[in-house]
Amino acid sequence: MSQAETSVQSGSFFSKAHEWVAQSLTQQNKISAYLEPLIQMAVPGWTTEAIRSKVIQVRPETNDVYTLVIRPGKRWKGFTAGQHLQITAEQNGTLQTRFFSVSSAPAHFRKTGLIEMSIRVQEGGRVTPWLREAFAAGGICNLTPAEGDFVLPAGNDPVLMIAGGSGITPFRSMLSQMAATGDKRDAHLMFYVRDEANALFKEEFEKIAAQHENIRVTFMNSAEKGVFSAEHIQEVCPDFAERKVMICGPTPMIQLVRGVVSEQGVSAENIMFEYFGAAPIELDRADAKDAYVNFEKGGVAAMSSAENPVSLLELAEQNGLKPLAGCRVGVCHQCKCTKKSGVVLNTLTGQYSDTGREDIQLCVSVPVNDVVLDV
Incomplete structure (x- = not known):
């Protein structure tokens, strides 16, 4: 048996031993998880499952969209463009948790140590309006490791990105990363916005497209053009059938786009989608x-x-x-x-x-x- 194999087996033994002791004493897989409520009395919001991080800035984007600029704690391992994470903060003694996509690029994190999450205020929501107010002067939050498979496909296949509203955030991360790393794949973004005032990151996208001939951005003003249609995709990106189609936005939009592109001959394996920003609901x-x-x-x-x-x-x-x-x-x-x-x-x-x-x-x-x- 090699030294490496011995080391692995030894690590596995001690890991299992720790888990057995923890379960025997505390009914938890980790002793730290059992101690979590006690530690939270001294350090509010502390958790074994997340990393204490600092909100540096709340930056307004539009009337109902803002960006949290966050410095993750040292244990945070980074992310792949398009992934999301969980943010937790304490509201009147209660921990509030939501998932959001990271809207900045991994290259930006490596350079500055900062990440950004761009959030739309949900009408009637309990958390999205509160986060903007709670962190107006900065503060502490908890972040989980990034996760999710809605990322650029491996290889150099051309992609068509179709976004609606705040579903633009993972695509902002992807296109910014492509620009920062010199990724030469052909990418075309169709971004559906309510009107000109809600065209998130418009100047930023236009600058990226002007500087990189392999990246194109088309803003679709829904007030003028209406919702996504076969005519739109045929006019704006006639070679869509040769691309991986990536969709992110409200549930009705995703269902509409999936149906249209499928009818237009795009196979299911070439359609990627992620539902974004489910609104709070109230049920009787x-x-x-x-x-x-x-x-x-x-x-x-x-x-x-x-x-x-x-x-x-x-x-x-x-x-x-x-x-x-x-x-x-x-x-x-x-x-x-x-x-x-x-x-x-x-x-x-x-x-x-x-x-x-x-x-x-x-x-x-x-x-x-x-x-x-x-x-």
Whole structure:
């Protein structure tokens, strides 16, 4: 056995030993996770799952879009253009968490140590308006490692990027990175905006296109041209069928564009998309229906009854799963997990979740519609 193999096996042994001790003593995989609530008393917002970072600036972009300029903590490992991350901040003693794409380029992070997240204020939203106010003078937040597969495809295949509204942010990161690194692939951006005043980063995109002949940008004013159509794509980018088509924006737009480009002959494997910025929603309990809950890691799909609802923790246990849990009343946070999609009701706060990805507590969450969990 080589020294390297011995080292790997030794590391694996100690890792498993630590996990066994932690689970035996605390019902957590890591002792630090058990201590998290205690540490938070002295250091608000501290968490084992994220990295304390500093908001340097809140920069206005339009009336309802702003950019957070953030210096991630030293343990943050960087990102690939197009990826997103989770930002968490404390609001009146409660941790608020949302996912946003990084709108700046990896090259900018390597040069300055800063990243940018450009955020649209959601009408009626609880978090997006508050973040702008909370960090007006700077402050501390938590960031998770970047993740996501909505990135430029490997190789040099030409791409057509179709964006709507604040769905432009991952494309800003990609095009800025291409410009910074000299990526010569052919890229064409079609950016649908409500009107001229909402053409985010217009000067920046025009400068990139003027300096790089392989990058083209077309602004589509929806007030004048209407929504995406086959006529638009045929006129603006007639060779679209030879490109990878990347789509990011509101759900109705993505569904429309996918349908149109598919009808125009673009194969499914050449269409990439990412839903962006799901708006907060409010549901009456009467709207709840029987729902399927997919416990992805456990390989279990279970039915939740709207007439006799139980918590997601109880539903998991009824179906043979054993997720970590402690107090079972929403205090210890040991059963926290990631909801990947769907809506849940927090029975402790009486609030409904957004439709997208976010952290929830199994013991106090009841599914309202079909839910996918990273459990």
